[in-house]
Structures are given as C-alpha cells and as structure tokens.
Amino acid sequence: MYFEITDSQKEVTKHVTDNLPLAIYHRILNKQQQDRLMPHWHQEFQFVWILEGTLSYSIETSTITLSASSGILINSSKLHSAKPISDNVEYICIDFSPFFINTSFYQNVISAIQQDPMFHFIPIQLTTQQESIVRETVFSKINYLTLYELLLSMLSQVQTEAGTFKKSQSDIYHLLDFVHTHYQQPLSVDDIAQSIPINKNKCTTLFKQYTKLSPINYLIDFRLNKAKELLQTTNHSISEICYFVGFNNISYFITKFKQKYNCTPLKFRKHFRS
Numbered sequence: 001m002y003f004e005i006t007d008s009q010k011e012v013t014k015h016v017t018d019n020l021p022l023a024i025y026h027r028i029l030n031k032q033q034q035d036r037l038m039p040h041w042h043q044e045f046q047f048v049w050i051l052e053g054t055l056s057y058s059i060e061t062s063t064i065t066l067s068a069s070s071g072i073l074i075n076s077s078k079l080h081s082a083k084p085i086s087d088n089v090e091y092i093c094i095d096f097s098p099f100f101i102n103t104s105f106y107q108n109v110i111s112a113i114q115q116d117p118m119f120h121f122i123p124i125q126l127t128t129q130q131e132s133i134v135r136e137t138v139f140s141k142i143n144y145l146t147l148y149e150l151l152l153s154m155l156s157q158v159q160t161e162a163g164t165f166k167k168s169q170s171d172i173y174h175l176l177d178f179v180h181t182h183y184q185q186p187l188s189v190d191d192i193a194q195s196i197p198i199n200k201n202k203c204t205t206l207f208k209q210y211t212k213l214s215p216i217n218y219l220i221d222f223r224l225n226k227a228k229e230l231l232q233t234t235n236h237s238i239s240e241i242c243y244f245v246g247f248n249n250i251s252y253f254i255t256k257f258k259q260k261y262n263c264t265p266l267k268f269r270k271h272f273r274s
Contacts, residue, residue: 021097026138029084036083044095046074053089071124231269
C-alpha cells in the first residue's frame with residue numbers, strides 16, 4: 001500500500017471527498033505478497049473498520065489485532081502502521097480533518113479531544129445500523145448527514161484532559177524521518193542516532209519501543225519494502241533495484257529478500273507483478 005509522505009513521514013495525500021475534509025478508502029492487503037502500511041502519520045483522525053480477515057495495527061507503541069466487524073479510531077498525528085495476519089484483509093478507512101465541522105467547533109470541542117495525552121486510539125464497535133452506514137459510504141451513495149453523525153458519535157467516546165506532546169514521540173518521528181530520507185546511503189546505528197543527536201542505546205531503545213525492530217533491522221526492512229514496490233511497478237533489473245534501495249551486495253540483498261518474502265526477487269516479480 002503506497003502513499004505520499006514528506007521527509008518527516010507526514011502523509012501528504014489530500015484526504016477529501018466531494019470537496020469535504022474527509023476521505024473514504026476501500027482497501028485490500030495481501031499477506032502472501034507481504035503488503036503492509038509502513039509507519040506514517042497525518043493530521044486527520046482515522047477510522048478503520050474491518051470487513052474481512054485479520055489485521056495487526058500498530059499505533060505509537062501499542063499493537064492491536066482487528067478482525068471482521070471490529071474497528072478503531074486513531075487520534076490525529078499519531079504514528080501508525082499495519083500488516084495483514086490473515087491471507088487477505090479487506091477494510092474501510094475514513095480519514096477526516098479535525099476541522100471537519102468548522103473552526104469554531106474545533107476550538108470549542110474537537111481540540112480537547114485531539115490534545116488528550118491518553119488518546120492514541122480507542123476500539124470501536126458499531127451497531128448493525130452504524131455498520132451499514134459505513135458500508136454505504138463505499139459501496140453506494142454517501143449520506144453525509146448520517147456519516148457526520150457517526151463520526152461525532154465515535155469522538156464523543158473519548159474522555160479528554162489537557163496534555164502535551166512527549167519528547168520521546170518527537171525523537172522517534174525524527175529518527176524514522178532520517179532513515180526514510182537516507183535509506184539509500186550507507187547508515188550505521190551511530191549515523192541514525194547522531195541525526196538528533198542521542199546516544200546509540202537510546203536510539204535502539206526507541207526503535208524497539210515503537211517499531212519492534214533494531215535500527216539496522218528496521219533500515220533493512222524499509223529497504224526491502226522499497227525494493228518490493230520497485231519490483232512490482234518498474235522494469236529495473238534486480239541489480240539496479242538492489243543498489244538503488246541501499247544494498248551494496250546483490251547476494252546479500254537476495255538472501256535478505258528471500259528471508260522476508262520466501263522467494264527470490266525475480267520469482268516475486270513474476271508472481272506479483274501488477
């Protein structure tokens with residue numbers, strides 16, 4: 001699953017539908033071809049509802065498993081990623097601006113929810129009628145009145161209190177930004193840590209806390225994901241892709257790719273080429 005991001009891993013996709021400040025997506029992730037959403041963030045709230053399959057969703061340092069007829073509401077500007085657990089996961093995603101009503105409503109109501117330090121995400125259970133509203137937004141004509149009512153209903157479930165942004169969150173955003181921007185270059189743990197700067201132990205702790213991987217293993221994983229995208233969408237040779245994504249040894253690249261995707265890059269291209 002691909003989306004446009006800035007250097008700070010902020011997603012810059014314009015989330016609008018009919019010129020309204022929200023966007024509705026119907027997506028499918030395939031486990032066999034190792035589809036995943038890499039860590040990213042955006043200013044919009046995000047509602048995710050699973051139609052079929054099981055999805056592992058990570059938000060900041062937490063991971064939740066979502067199965068059919070379950071969902072979550074994610075706060076604005078929270079780092080999140082996802083990968084399928086079942087063979088195929090079909091889900092609906094609604095991204096909506098904190099200003100989706102208007103500026104005054106945001107200042108008086110929504111801002112307190114958005115700034116709640118305890119609100120990273122909340123599980124969502126819908127009634128049969130509410131689930132039909134969600135499905136209609138994708139598969140038939142959108143009723144914006146009932147959709148807005150549903151979004152407000154979900155936001156009303158968040159208990160709010162004043163709070164501030166933690167420095168550790170800022171640090172991991174910066175570290176991920178550095179890796180995502182410089183992944184094509186030779187990088188060590190020290191190189192990554194010095195981008196802030198912090199010591200290597202702190203850098204490793206943050207990566208393991210937020211991504212469950214060491215800095216170098218995360219770098220390798222990110223490079224492999226980029227290589228997978230290029231195998232599916234370009235005609236570049238295997239060796240060209242290897243060096244483009246930051247590997248300096250094609251044998252090592254093929255070995256790591258096979259470990260992650262259970263096949264060589266060439267077999268992957270032949271099987272999963274769009």
